[in-house]
Amino acid sequence: MNTTEEKSLNFIEQIIEEDLRKEGKTGGILTRFPPEPNGFLHIGHAKSIVLNFSLAQKYGGATNLRFDDTNPVTEDTRYVEAIQEDVRWLGYEWNGPVRYASDYFDKLYEFAVGLIKMGKAYVDDSSLEEIRRMRGVPTAPGEESPYRNRSVEENLDLFERMRSGEFEEGSRVLRAKIDMASPNMHLRDPIMYRILHKHHYRTGDKWHIYPMYDWAHGQSDALEGITHSICTLEFEVHRPLYDWYLDQIETFHPFHPRPKQIEFARLNLNYTVMSKRKLLQLVNEGHVKGWDDPRMPTISGLRRRGYSPASIRNFAERVGIAKRENVIDVSLLEFSVREDLNKTAPRVMAVLNPLKVVITNYPEGQTEELEIENNPEDPASGSRKVPFARELYIEREDFMENPPKKFFRLGPGRKVRLKGAYIIQCDEVIKDGEGKVSELRCTYYPESRSGSDTSGIKVKGTLHWVAVPTAGMVEVRLYDRLFMDPEPDNHKDRDFLEFLNPDSLQVLPEVYVEPSLKSARVGDRFQFMRKGYFCVDPDSKGEQLVFNRTVTLRDGWKKR
RNA sequence: UGACCCAUAGUAUAAUUGGCAGUACAGCGGAUUUUGGUUCCGUUAGUCUAGGUUCGAGUCCUAGUGGGUCAGCCA
Numbered sequence: 001m002n003t004t005e006e007k008s009l010n011f012i013e014q015i016i017e018e019d020l021r022k023e024g025k026t027g028g029i030l031t032r033f034p035p036e037p038n039g040f041l042h043i044g045h046a047k048s049i050v051l052n053f054s055l056a057q058k059y060g061g062a063t064n065l066r067f068d069d070t071n072p073v074t075e076d077t078r079y080v081e082a083i084q085e086d087v088r089w090l091g092y093e094w095n096g097p098v099r100y101a102s103d104y105f106d107k108l109y110e111f112a113v114g115l116i117k118m119g120k121a122y123v124d125d126s127s128l129e130e131i132r133r134m135r136g137v138p139t140a141p142g143e144e145s146p147y148r149n150r151s152v153e154e155n156l157d158l159f160e161r162m163r164s165g166e167f168e169e170g171s172r173v174l175r176a177k178i179d180m181a182s183p184n185m186h187l188r189d190p191i192m193y194r195i196l197h198k199h200h201y202r203t204g205d206k207w208h209i210y211p212m213y214d215w216a217h218g219q220s221d222a223l224e225g226i227t228h229s230i231c232t233l234e235f236e237v238h239r240p241l242y243d244w245y246l247d248q249i250e251t252f253h254p255f256h257p258r259p260k261q262i263e264f265a266r267l268n269l270n271y272t273v274m275s276k277r278k279l280l281q282l283v284n285e286g287h288v289k290g291w292d293d294p295r296m297p298t299i300s301g302l303r304r305r306g307y308s309p310a311s312i313r314n315f316a317e318r319v320g321i322a323k324r325e326n327v328i329d330v331s332l333l334e335f336s337v338r339e340d341l342n343k344t345a346p347r348v349m350a351v352l353n354p355l356k357v358v359i360t361n362y363p364e365g366q367t368e369e370l371e372i373e374n375n376p377e378d379p380a381s382g383s384r385k386v387p388f389a390r391e392l393y394i395e396r397e398d399f400m401e402n403p404p405k406k407f408f409r410l411g412p413g414r415k416v417r418l419k420g421a422y423i424i425q426c427d428e429v430i431k432d433g434e435g436k437v438s439e440l441r442c443t444y445y446p447e448s449r450s451g452s453d454t455s456g457i458k459v460k461g462t463l464h465w466v467a468v469p470t471a472g473m474v475e476v477r478l479y480d481r482l483f484m485d486p487e488p489d490n491h492k493d494r495d496f497l498e499f500l501n502p503d504s505l506q507v508l509p510e511v512y513v514e515p516s517l518k519s520a521r522v523g524d525r526f527q528f529m530r531k532g533y534f535c536v537d538p539d540s541k542g543e544q545l546v547f548n549r550t551v552t553l554r555d556g557w558k559k560r
Numbered sequence: 561u562g563a564c565c566c567a568u569a570g571u572a573u574a575a576u577u578g579g580c581a582g583u584a585c586a587g588c589g590g591a592u593u594u595u596g597g598u599u600c601c602g603u604u605a606g607u608c609u610a611g612g613u614u615c616g617a618g619u620c621c622u623a624g625u626g627g628g629u630c631a632g633c634c635a
Contacts (some may be wrong), residue, residue: 213635
């Protein structure tokens with residue numbers, strides 16, 4: 001079973017192995033990750049990154065990072081920085097330099113001239129509206145442009161003048177001459193170049209025409225020697241065009257290897273949105289604090305939330321690769337972080353919502369240092385000293401005045417163990433003027449000390465705690481799902497913003513923590529025992545630490 | 561009144577390419593536990609429908625149904 005499990009390949013791996021077999025090779029593929037720098041990367045991109053890089057690793061190849069920067073009006077260098085950081089943080093190193101589609105603008109222009117000379121491309125003076133109208137609709141053929149049969153000489157002249165900036169934006173385009181009656185809309189004389197008098201962050205003001213995606217992408221793949229160009233399903237209808245362009249160019253400029261486009265289903269996660277447009281909207285309208293808000297499904301958001309690169313990689317491997325539309329349950333993502341952090345995150349104690357406990361038989365002024373292991377899952381992580389004292393904080397929800405039988409925690413007359421310390425018994429409940437429990441008076445059993453317990457007392461519950469005199473204080477931010485609906489953008493009559501969860505962020509400004517947390521630094525991850533995994537946020541300033549809750553612990557006692 | 565793609569437990573994904581439908585997450589039950597965590601064991605639950613080919617169909621064929629994509633000078 002293990003052996004068959006290892007042999008199981010996804011459909012892309014099957015295609016690659018078949019391709020390699022046909023060519024009598026055992027490896028040497030080249031994949032690419034081609035983001036457009038017009039937004040931050042999200043968990044869906046992570047799936048694509050992991051796919052492309054792990055395929056290359058598996059089949060002895062490499063992966064290029066190429067920015068698809070063919071639209072200067074929406075793209076920005078700010079995004080190219082952020083994207084590189086995210087890919088690196090995920091743990092991948094791309095092949096050679098960062099590449100840009102704009103590196104190939106000259107080559108692309110040359111290829112376009114080649115198509116014109118073959119009579120396979122022409123300059124169209126039609127307006128945007130005319131072109132749209134004459135394109136027809138999916139169920140009915142379009143009609144040919146009156147400019148479709150210009151002479152090669154005229155096309156060459158016009159195209160050259162388009163490039164030099166002689167014409168207004170929108171006045172002309174270069175189109176491939178294919179088939180206005182094709183059932184595939186993308187083959188109805190697709191536009192190759194549009195006029196854009198825009199400054200490009202890399203090519204400056206050199207160009208007045210910019211290539212469309214279809215014209216730029218496949219050729220960039222071919223020029224880089226990409227063997228397998230993996231993209232998402234919506235590009236499936238583009239594949240005939242991808243191949244057509246390559247077919248034409250290969251008549252005067254053969255490519256070895258010739259790239260092959262393969263499509264797979266993008267990742268969708270429930271209780272969130274994954275489109276860059278909607279993510280941008282959340283940022284711009286202030287529904288979140290930025291692209292890296294810990295509630296965002298962006299890679300930078302997840303990083304800030306406390307997700308580790310390994311947990312995201314494991315998640316991406318687990319979701320699988322297929323062509324079926326899918327919606328992954330967030331619980332799989334959460335499982336992936338817990339799995340990783342359980343093995344790596346040191347345990348500490350923090351009380352989110354405090355209730356004071358006074359141990360009446362513990363000598364006033366006395367303290368002691370208790371040795372507590374840092375991570376029971378990792379013996380190599382050692383232990384630390386945690387101070388104990390007569391006055392402590394415990395979690396308010398760990399006490400009930402009238403507890404049900406199955407409640408294993410504290411109640412009047414009940415006993416519990418304090419983690420790594422003593423067994424205590426609740427003797428008296430003190431309330432404030434409003435009847436709210438304000439303090440517990442307890443007694444402890446001196447002989448029940450952890451590690452040398454001779455008391456013989458058995459308790460069912462163990463509580464975390466923080467000693468009052470030595471307690472540190474931090475801010476904690478608790479996060480819940482950003483949307484209350486599993487598929488917020490899948491409702492025909494309702495806007496996804498209607499499903500925003502008003503309680504997705506809860507700030508606890510004063511949380512008591514054990515003193516060992518003083519040395520925590522931005523990015524450090526911990527398990528707050530019994531409460532979940534937490535990560536130090538960059539908003540922390542010096543001693544003033546801010547923690548983000550990455551995810552709660554699995555709760556076998558599902559209360560609330 | 562088109563073309564193309566897709567359809568396996570609640571979710572996602574396998575099935576040596578035509579040979580006992582498996583895995584993970586989620587759920588449920590139990591054991592262990594100084595985290596109601598972890599770990600371990602058990603368990604519920606599936607091939608869209610109808611025909612056909614075949615000794616044998618999740619897999620091949622036909623039709624249907626359902627879902628998705630395509631009408632940007634976005635990618």
